[in-house]
Amino acid sequence: MEHSYLVAALWLFCALTASLISIRVGISVALIEIMVGIVAGNIIHLEITDxxxxxxxxxxxxxxxxxxxxxxPRTIKEHFWESMVIGILAFLLPFLVCMAGAYYVFHWDLNASKIAGIALSTTSVAVVYAVMIESGLSSTSLGQAIxxxxxxxxxxxxxxxxxLFTGFTVKLGIFAAILIVVVFISTPLASRIFQKYxxxxSxxxxxxxxxxxxxxxxxxxxGGSEAVLPAYIIGMAMAGFFTQYKETLYKIRAIIFTAFTPFYFIKAGVLVSFHxxxxxxxxxxxxxxxxxxxxFLGVLPATKFFRYGKRNGIYTTLLMSTGLTFGTISSLYGLTHHYISTAQYSVLVATVILSAIVPTLIAQKFFYPVPDEEIDIISPIGEFKEVVEHVNP
Incomplete structure (x- = not known):
């Protein structure tokens, strides 16, 4: 028990240090926590317990x-095509390029190359959301579209x-069925509990x-899926409901940024070996x-098509270049199922974590959206719909 308290004290010390540095230098605390984790993991060998x-x-x-x-929900409808096009291109091109690079440049076998493509095609929702909250962009049209x-x-x-690997099993079908049921009952159930209590x-x-x-x-x-996937789906399903209970979201946000996310981001840094x-x-x-x-090849042209503006377009592309959660999950899956070696795993995880740091730092320091440039996105598709509705009221 004494050892557990010592480990907890060390982790909380790292979390506090990261917060103070973040405030002082004006960089997202999530990125500073990762950097502190890298230092602590390699110098004091910060322990990762259960x-x-x-x-x-x-x-x-x-x-x-x-x-x-x-x-x-209104933002999803307004910017559906932007999000779909940018999201698909942000996955597809990096997947193909990184898989080809692993196979032809580094001569990894086909399965290892597939794992590399999957791990490096990701975008980190966790990093992007943390940055959005701290910068105040989460409530803007640009932030929500990203x-x-x-x-x-x-x-x-x-x-x-x-x-490519896990296939679709009966267990996965059970998971999908349960998720659909929860999506439909979550809002009515929450509405009763929230109204009464x-x-x-407590x-x-x-x-x-x-x-x-x-x-x-x-x-x-x-079901063989990942824990974060249903969380995002349920969050989007309940987004309309939570517009009435913003205070509850603020409370949850305070809890997770104090008691949970420091462990997540610091742990990501601890996984990186200086060696x-x-x-x-x-x-x-x-x-x-x-x-x-x-x-950049996939996302930046799409942002130009949807008229994000030069600064907002580069900012969006850089944030879409981040990776963390699904990148490390995919790499670990490849390692545990013997598709990649320990050395290959180290390369992928280090790349994924650096991709959470480098593009975000550049985006925040050099391409942060400014009031002079309109943040609300103008969609050519949306303009076309407005013209049609005007002609045919």
Missing amino acids: WVNFLAGFGAVILTFMAGAEIE LAACFVNDLGTVLALGL SGKV EPEIKLVFLMLAFLAFVAQY ALVTMLGAILIYLLFKTLAK
């Missing part, structure tokens, strides 16, 4: 749920992993949300270049 794994995993689940719940595109991107990753000191409505997320995480893993970075730096940088270049 309870740290749980807090980090559940933190990713709740954070993903919040990202979905923050997207207003979050929706992140979901489409990662859904492509999950489907690719299922089609909202505002009580916060039963927040416990209800955590219960649903924990249950769905279990069912997802039982791996030094000995395999060339491969890591080449993979990072493959991923970022492919994202």
Whole structure:
């Protein structure tokens, strides 16, 4: 027990240090937590215990749920095509480019190359959402369109992993059926609980949300999927409901950014080995270049088509270039099923984590949207619909 408290104290010290540095330098605390984790993991060998794994995993689940719940239904309708096109291109091109790079440049076998393509095609909803919250962009049209595109991107990753490796089993069908049922009953159930018990000191409505997320995480893993996927879907399904209960979302946000996400982001940094970075730096940088270049080739032209503006377009592309949750999950899947070696796993994880840091730092420092440039996105498709409606009222 004494040892557990010491480990907890060290992790909380790292979390506090990251918060203070973030405030001082004006960089997202999620990125600073990853960097602090890298230093702590390699210098003091910060221990990852079972309870740290749980807090980090559940933190990713709740954070993903919040990202979905923050997207207003109106925004999804208005920017459906932007999110779909950008999300699909942000997945497809990096998947093909990174898979080809692994196969032809580094001569990995076909299965290892597929894992590399999947792991490096991702966009980190967790990182993007954390950045959006801190920068105040989560409530803007641009921010919500980016979050929706992140979901489409990662859904492509999950489907690719299922089609190429895990297959579709009876257990996965059970998970899908349960998820559909929960999607339909979650809002009516929450409405009753919230109306009757909202505002009580014991916060039963927040416990209800955590219960649903924990249950769905279990069912997802039982079905061979990932715990964060149903969290995002439920969040989007309940987004309209939570427009009436913004205060509850603020409370959940305070809880997760204090008690859960520091463990998630610091753990991501702890997984990076200085030795791996030094000995395999060339491969890591080449993979990072493959991923970022492919994202730019796919996303940036799409942002121009949808008239994001130059600054907003580059900002969007850089955030879509981030990776973390599904990237590390896909890499770990490849390692545990012997599709990739330990060295290949180290290269992929280091690349994924660097992709969470480098593009976000560049986006925040050099391409952050400014008031002079309109944040609300103008869609050519939306303009066409308006013209049709005007001609045919």
